[in-house]
Amino acid sequence: MRKLMTKITLASTMMLATLITPLITSLPAWAGDWNSLIERLDSNRVFARNGQIMTLKLQSFKDGKPNTAESLRVYTHVDNRQTVALFLDTKRKGQKMLMRDNNFWMIMPKSSRPVRISAVQRVMGEASSGDIASLSYVQDYTVQSGVDKGDTATLTLMAKHKGVTYAKAILVVDKKRGIPLSGDYYLKSGKHSKSVAFTYRADGDKWRTQTVTLTDIIRKNRKTVMTYSDEQAKPLPARLFNAKYLVSGGKLPS
């Protein structure tokens, strides 16, 4: 009798396993695993970890009217958390902003000494240094909580370390495509600083960020649109991310 019961139990278990396994594997990878979801967010933002170059156009608006514009060439070594942004036009041509980990410097063309700036010091309009330089959610944030809303999910992200520009970010994420659609950024003080909205373009099986719109919550009449283009993958040597090299006239790849 005991042998029969054992056989029945084993058979039931196998049948159950046979039935459940396809169900489990057919579930999206994000279900209940918010960390893997933000890794997917990164994979759509990062296309070459040891060196990616892109052009970034910043257009700020005040009361709905275009205010100032700036173009930058942004060089990023994602693994080392290093970024250089070169200003391309208007009166700031030749200025460079360097980010290493959570530290920022401005390098002015008429000065041979880099000046260290704070993380919240803005590059232009509502775009702070961190908005330009940060690419990886995984490196900067941990998921505090997530709310599943069908096709989308709302993730609450908390900064892993103090140098991250925003202490808290709430992102509405498209689960299927693995991209953030909109969000809200909060300062360490808890103050709601900016709201953000993203648009994308398809690139093979990836979705590349096309625009990021930052709307100032404190000064509600202002917003800045960041438009990405001309992406390249190119290994970037360490010297490009050294302030001394940059002030000595060292050239960046075109």
Add this chain to the structure above:
Amino acid sequence: MIKHIGQWCIVGLAGVGFAPQTHALENPQWDGFITYEQARVGNQYLPITPNAKPKYTTTATAVVKYTADLKNGGYVQFDVQNLYRTNRPTLSQVNQMFVATPHADNQIRMGRMVLSHGTAYGYEPLDFFHGQSPSGGLFKPQSHGVDGVAYERYLEAGDIRFLAVQNRGRYVRAMHTANPHRNKTKRTTVGVQGSFLFGDAEVFASAYQTQIPKLGQQNSAGAGVSYAPNDEAVLYTSFMHHNRINDYRQNQNTPNRNPAIRTRDMFTYGNVGNRTAYTAGVNYTLESQNLNIIAETSQRATGLSRAGFLALSEPLNNPQFGVPSATTPLLNHGMRRSTLIRLSPADGEYYPEFVVVRPQGGGSINRVLKTWTFADVFGDINGYDRGEFKLSYEFRNGGKRTWVGNLSARNTVRLGISIPLY
């Protein structure tokens, strides 16, 4: 001066030719601009010209920069400028002309180059070849090159630079630039500079040994640190100690030709022996107010040189040279300590800025500067968007117990235009 420029053109070209297979230049990039400024300077210093009328000065500057790649991965760069000033000699200068050969994370540079160090906004003691003026900072010209060779090694979290250079004393403001004889001497300096990033702290260190003809040897060493305790603030401090020159001789050739202006430091300013320079400051951003504040206090190894004082008091007159044209007191070498506060927007525009400098002993220099690009004024103008108008107002008030005390209150208004050449 022409001879001097020619000399360095030859050196630069020789440097280019020296590297085999590198004489073909690729990706040449020209850059430059012309600046014209008109200033109305109010009352001059009282002891000399008690009832001076307002003075009008004109300054025109042309700057040309050139960079090109070499076939072996290196690059060449030169940077020349020409300055016209009312009632003063026209000044031509080669700031930089060097050949650089970067390879992986190493680089060797030969020729005339700008070598700077440290990160302070205003006066930086570690910036051995520059940096006497405490009011410059982001837009302060640090374009005075020194001649020699530098080996630079870029580390994962820092860099180290070994240098052997010869420099004219007039540009070594970390030492004594007041003595006209010493100004003309060429000094040979060997040194090492390093900076390293440890978490949120960047640490600097440097050491130099300088041979000064007929005077002997001066040793200098210093260190500094900048630290970001949070997202809003950056704290920084640094110091440099200079030892006594072995063969110090008292300066008898005082530049002061006016006996009305004599002070206790008149006969000692040439001596920099055993003095320490320091600076300490904070850069704080109030994001909700869109305001960036820099506050800094500093003490130089010596008092300001004449050029240093000019750069302090009128850096806007000719920011490329740092040698403005307006009249200045003949003696100001005792002014060692000063504090600076700068207010500006935090949205990356940097202007308008308001700067207050409080020199040692009293008095103050207050400056407001606003710029407009051509695009701001006329809309988009293809190729000339970088052009700008600038308007500044400066109010200088001399304290009675300071070198600046020789000055009355003075108002200066400047209107300038800058046009890009390329």
